[in-house]
Amino acid sequence: MANILLTGASGYLGGSILAQLHNSGDGGIELPAHGTIYALVRSDAQAQAVQDYGAKPAAFDPGDEAAIEDFIMDHKVSIVIWFIDVVNVDRQILFIRALAKLRQQTGKDVHFLQAVGTNNTIIALAEELGVKSYIIAPCIVYGKGLGFGNQISAQTVAIVRAAKEAKRVYRVDDNSPTWPVCHIRDNTSLYIHLLATILSESRNPGHGKQGYYLPSPGSIVWDDLYSRMAAALAKKGIVDGEQTTLADDEALEAMGRGLKCPKAFVRVQLAGKCTLTPKNGKESLGWVPNFTPEHILETAEAEVELILKHI
Ligand SMILES: NC(=O)c1ccc[n+]([C@@H]2O[C@H](COP(=O)([O-])OP(=O)(O)OC[C@H]3O[C@@H](n4cnc5c(N)ncnc54)[C@H](OP(=O)(O)O)[C@@H]3O)[C@@H](O)[C@H]2O)c1
DSSP, X not given: OOEEEEOOTTSHHHXXXXXXXXXXXXXXXXXXXXXXXXXXXXXXXHHHHHHHTTOEEEOOOTTOHHHHHHHHHHTTEEEEXXXXXXXXXXXXXXXXXXXXXXXXXXXXXXXXXXXXXXXXXXXXXXXXXXOEEEEEOOOEEESOXXXXXXXXXXXXXXHHHHHHHHTSOEESOSSOOEEEEEEHHHHHHHHHHHHHHHHHSSOXXXXXXXXXXXXXXXXXXXXXXXXXXXXXXXXTTSSSXXXXXXXXXXXXXXXXXXXXXXXXXXXXXXXXXXXXXXXXXXXXXOOOOSSOTTHHHHTHHHHHHHHHHHO
């Protein structure tokens, strides 16, 4: 039976998946028969926590080629779920190579799942080596994480961090762009549907260039999200008023300080236009989201409170 290695189990996305796999009764999805779920950890506390969630801790350096190969081969790990720094590709290459080696030895399919980032390299290398790759594209993920570690997301957190420093919620684009959103539970459930489909063996979910998945019920306009979050932040006295205005250079500098990045990178973290529309999740996995896109707006105040508790 297929053994699975989950990385980033103490993080927002990976931790939510581990929790949902463990609590499949809580609206979760039961996986078909599978082997052991291993979770990569880097402290004793994390090792204990993942065991509490029914996973076996794995402690090795994810940048050490020999250690990766030993682990994958010794434990016959045929599915890797990647959540560590998706923007850099170096470590993923080593895991894909190790999976390919296992496939050569066993003759059985091997799979690599990761959030979008360095997707072209992943797809090309995985195809060349016979590893099935799946790229899960990024949304504005929101809602309280379900895992034992980080429980807050990225983009909504960026809006709060930038606003705290700039003392106002600023718009960065002047043309009201849209971006897909996804509640953490729906995001998690797409990963688990994908895993379940891979494990079922009778079905063959799209992979490689056909293996893009967008866990999202649809898009919202960033400006609407800014306005709702600004109202919540103003109520708490974090910003000077709930009006949102277009950021000038000085505002971008302040937002960059809050985000610990140069002003040119502010837009990447909390603005921009994404026109992707979801298709494969529903059509090839039977995944159905529970939350509407507008839910993020309706719950913006709770999201702000959650974030303020954690930063
Ligand atoms: N959240 C989103 O909405 C979103 C959307 C699209 C893409 N992404 C990307 O997806 C990835 C996961 O997102 P996330 O929100 O779950 O991030 P997160 O909460 O920051 O979690 C990152 C995880 O990676 C682990 N990690 C980092 N460096 C490691 C290393 N050298 N060895 C072992 N583990 C290491 C962390 O472990 P420790 O707890 O020990 O630090 C943590 O478990 C990130 O690359 C993020 O940029 C996120």
